[in-house]
Amino acid sequence: MQLDTVKMLAKIKNTQWALADIDWEAPGAELVTGDPELYAKLKVFMADLMWIEHVGARAFAAMARKAPDDTLAEIYRYFHAEEQRHANVEMALMKRWGMLEGDADNPILPEPNINLRLVIDWLDTYSDEMPLEVLGSVIPSLEIALDGALCKFLLDTVKDPVCHAAFEKINEDEARHLGIGFHVLEVMGHGKLHQLLVKAAGNLLNPKLIIGIAAYLPLLNRMRDNLVKLGLKEERLYEAMNKYKRIGGRTEQGRRNPWFQIISHQSAMVVDRKSLYHVPVDALVRLTDYYPRRWLKATPTWVKGLTWKTAA
Amino acid sequence: MTQYLDKAPIAGRRSRKPARPAAVKVVEVLIVGAGFAGLGSAIQLRRAGINDIAIVERGTEVGGTWRDNQYPGAACDIPSNLYSFSFAQNPGWTRGYSGSREILAYIKGLARDHDLLPLIRFQHNVEALHFDGGEGVWTVTLTGREPIKARSVVMAQGPLSNAGFPSIRGIETFQGKKIHSARWDHAYDFSGKRVAVIGTGASAVQIIPELVKVADKVKVFQRTPGWVLPRLDFQSPEWVMALFAKLPVSQTAVREAMYWIHESMALGMIWNTPMTRALEILGTRFREAQVKDAWLRRQLTPDFRIGCKRVLMTNDYYPALQKANCELISWPIANISEKGIRSVEGLEHQVDCIVFATGFEVSKNGTPFPVHGLGGRDLNAEWSGGAQAYKSVQVSGYPNLYFTFGPNSGPGHNSALVYMESQIDYIVRSIGKLAAGKLKYVDVRADAQKAYNVDIQKRLAKTNWNSGCKSWYLSADGFNSTMFPGFATQFARQMAEFRERDYRLV
Numbered sequence A: 001m002q003l004d005t006v007k008m009l010a011k012i013k014n015t016q017w018a019l020a021d022i023d024w025e026a027p028g029a030e031l032v033t034g035d036p037e038l039y040a041k042l043k044v045f046m047a048d049l050m051w052i053e054h055v056g057a058r059a060f061a062a063m064a065r066k067a068p069d070d071t072l073a074e075i076y077r078y079f080h081a082e083e084q085r086h087a088n089v090e091m092a093l094m095k096r097w098g099m100l101e102g103d104a105d106n107p108i109l110p111e112p113n114i115n116l117r118l119v120i121d122w123l124d125t126y127s128d129e130m131p132l133e134v135l136g137s138v139i140p141s142l143e144i145a146l147d148g149a150l151c152k153f154l155l156d157t158v159k160d161p162v163c164h165a166a167f168e169k170i171n172e173d174e175a176r177h178l179g180i181g182f183h184v185l186e187v188m189g190h191g192k193l194h195q196l197l198v199k200a201a202g203n204l205l206n207p208k209l210i211i212g213i214a215a216y217l218p219l220l221n222r223m224r225d226n227l228v229k230l231g232l233k234e235e236r237l238y239e240a241m242n243k244y245k246r247i248g249g250r251t252e253q254g255r256r257n258p259w260f261q262i263i264s265h266q267s268a269m270v271v272d273r274k275s276l277y278h279v280p281v282d283a284l285v286r287l288t289d290y291y292p293r294r295w296l297k298a299t300p301t302w303v304k305g306l307t308w309k310t311a312a
Numbered sequence B: 001m002t003q004y005l006d007k008a009p010i011a012g013r014r015s016r017k018p019a020r021p022a023a024v025k026v027v028e029v030l031i032v033g034a035g036f037a038g039l040g041s042a043i044q045l046r047r048a049g050i051n052d053i054a055i056v057e058r059g060t061e062v063g064g065t066w067r068d069n070q071y072p073g074a075a076c077d078i079p080s081n082l083y084s085f086s087f088a089q090n091p092g093w094t095r096g097y098s099g100s101r102e103i104l105a106y107i108k109g110l111a112r113d114h115d116l117l118p119l120i121r122f123q124h125n126v127e128a129l130h131f132d133g134g135e136g137v138w139t140v141t142l143t144g145r146e147p148i149k150a151r152s153v154v155m156a157q158g159p160l161s162n163a164g165f166p167s168i169r170g171i172e173t174f175q176g177k178k179i180h181s182a183r184w185d186h187a188y189d190f191s192g193k194r195v196a197v198i199g200t201g202a203s204a205v206q207i208i209p210e211l212v213k214v215a216d217k218v219k220v221f222q223r224t225p226g227w228v229l230p231r232l233d234f235q236s237p238e239w240v241m242a243l244f245a246k247l248p249v250s251q252t253a254v255r256e257a258m259y260w261i262h263e264s265m266a267l268g269m270i271w272n273t274p275m276t277r278a279l280e281i282l283g284t285r286f287r288e289a290q291v292k293d294a295w296l297r298r299q300l301t302p303d304f305r306i307g308c309k310r311v312l313m314t315n316d317y318y319p320a321l322q323k324a325n326c327e328l329i330s331w332p333i334a335n336i337s338e339k340g341i342r343s344v345e346g347l348e349h350q351v352d353c354i355v356f357a358t359g360f361e362v363s364k365n366g367t368p369f370p371v372h373g374l375g376g377r378d379l380n381a382e383w384s385g386g387a388q389a390y391k392s393v394q395v396s397g398y399p400n401l402y403f404t405f406g407p408n409s410g411p412g413h414n415s416a417l418v419y420m421e422s423q424i425d426y427i428v429r430s431i432g433k434l435a436a437g438k439l440k441y442v443d444v445r446a447d448a449q450k451a452y453n454v455d456i457q458k459r460l461a462k463t464n465w466n467s468g469c470k471s472w473y474l475s476a477d478g479f480n481s482t483m484f485p486g487f488a489t490q491f492a493r494q495m496a497e498f499r500e501r502d503y504r505l506v
């Protein structure tokens, strides 16, 4: 299925929304704050979710630089901003539910966990150098996990209508992100198969990418563990990953994209508890807990751009 | 786009003098516009002995660009010694790159010293031009006034004279103040105000450092970052001014030197050469030196080849962006609301005033007003696929009509006035031919025009402008009818030759 990116861009521009479109004072917050067990769970979950959106945003910024044409570059510029908007909305929800530390008018950003910090570090240092094939194939898998598992879980668990109103908007954006994501996944499967393979193999040997993978895999495992602790059914993740495989692989071109193959195999392993994959990766998760903080770069300024505010 | 004409007279408010009987008088040359090009043409026509000239100007003052662009910080980005007429040098420039007011004073001086004011009819807005092939006469239709007839017409209405607010969603709902860079409102006091600036082009980079000094908060909305190079501005020492005044040849020498420095820039700016890389390295180093934060630097990094769009020459733009009261916003704009600008990351940036430094409506695919030539042919229609002319000054089928800043005459690296002077000389020559030969008209041959354009487009294909970035140089479908693909020297050489065989003399 070829998608008309020009029409898509027009649609994106026509369907913009802002934080101010949501009534943050509407009743319903007590549905979260009145349930201590849910509250504690959600506090961790929301912070992780917010950071993932934010990391996704940075990836789109890198992709905008790599896009093969102006339309796609502009679409990625919008997606970059939209992911930032999602992170802002999630921060605003946390603010609404009193989950942010610091004083009420000037709350502080929750700390990202160490695996997020490592991914942020990597994105900040190397993402602009990565070929579109790599990010363009990883992003849809992350998005589908977000869309299919995390957001559904959130909406199943939380009854606050403001949260539902906000995610209705977010999901509309995400549907378009996925549309473009799978379109690009297919486009990247064009060309001679052996050339695609040689190129992918070459990229895989790139030490910068290897560092990125070493940062990314433990993040996925940690997230999965956190989610399961919160009560997310593992089948949900499993379904989401199957969806990536199904949609990404619905055309010949999609299947020929070596990155699609790599990622669908890898995500199948992530969701399969019994896979041997987890032995080294879980070890990495534990190892990263001991990662010396002073080895981390100073937090890049783009990280500080998040806000719960509707106006500035 | 909301386009507004500069002080156009209201239809019906005619001049108090009784209307002259029509078709009595035919002016020898009518010039549209009293900017650099219009006034320069008049001066040189007179020198050639052509005195029956009328200049129609829709505004109330001479100066064009420099009358309109009075925003704080407005200045030329080509050294003043070069951004002035070679036949009217000014020893008194106080700066390397003079400010708008000083340039305007220079233009007013031109009009005064050459006694041009009696020729100018202010508040005369041209609405259309029609050519009568039988008589060989142009009829110039004016807003709310009797038409004027002329043998020849020089269209010197300026490439960048129509300013309008861009069509951003919701712009009409904004309750605060809106100011366009080319229509500055000097009565508006910026002190203590929250201001948004839309655009980061040549005007914006001059305005922003000034606004940051007075406003409470300045938010700069950027779509595409451009290349920035340092500008070597300096105050002219007294002795230099004195020397130039006493010994004009010394100023001519400086002018020559500057001309060649700018010509050599063409090597890097127009074509992709090792010099292009060198300029890009210079730009990158400059950015690294001036911008500390890595993310801000990334936001300000252009993703196109240098020269593809106008290079920004400024030393104080980057420092201004990093002032505590200034913020660069590179999120796309979703829409304008009652209180400010909503960007796609979901925030409403509330401001008291929006400054639009969004440029001009450049007619790449048409004429600014209807122009009808031989047999009623319509230039607007002929240009719908991209404007074309012969050596930028004339179009086949539109006899005795001349353009300054016509198609493919724009410089990217040198003073516009250098190009303008060679166009003016050419125009004077052609009009001289008409007068001397007692001809009805001179018309370029269609085949000569075609051959010229085939060549131009072939040469343009190899330039940086056509290397894949969007700019006002290109039409929406990427046709370049704006720039001249070569050195100013090549342009001058092309204009120095008048090939009679390329014309039909009637």
Ligand SMILES: Cc1cc2nc3c(=O)[nH]c(=O)nc-3n(C[C@H](O)[C@H](O)[C@H](O)COP(=O)(O)OP(=O)(O)OC[C@H]3O[C@@H](n4cnc5c(N)ncnc54)[C@H](O)[C@@H]3O)c2cc1C
Binding pocket: B006, B032, B033, B034, B035, B036, B037, B038, B056, B057, B058, B059, B062, B063, B064, B065, B066, B069, B074, B075, B076, B077, B078, B083, B124, B125, B126, B127, B156, B157, B158, B159, B160, B161, B203, B369, B404, B405, B414, B415, B416, B417
């Ligand atoms: C902010 C700014 C900075 C610039 N800096 C430089 C620089 O540093 N170096 C450089 O080489 N170039 C520069 N330029 C380009 C500049 O436009 C030219 O150099 C030059 O001033 C153009 O002169 P002009 O006479 O052709 O047009 P203008 O100065 O625009 O004059 C045209 C005149 O025609 C009048 N007019 C327009 N339409 C009509 C009509 N229908 N009827 C009657 N009258 C009409 C207008 O009112 C105006 O007075 C700059 C342009 C801008 C906007």
Ligand SMILES: [Fe+2]
Binding pocket: A053, A056, A082, A083, A086, A174
């Ligand atoms: Fe998102």
Ligand SMILES: [Fe+2]
Binding pocket: A056, A083, A143, A173, A174, A177
């Ligand atoms: Fe997304």
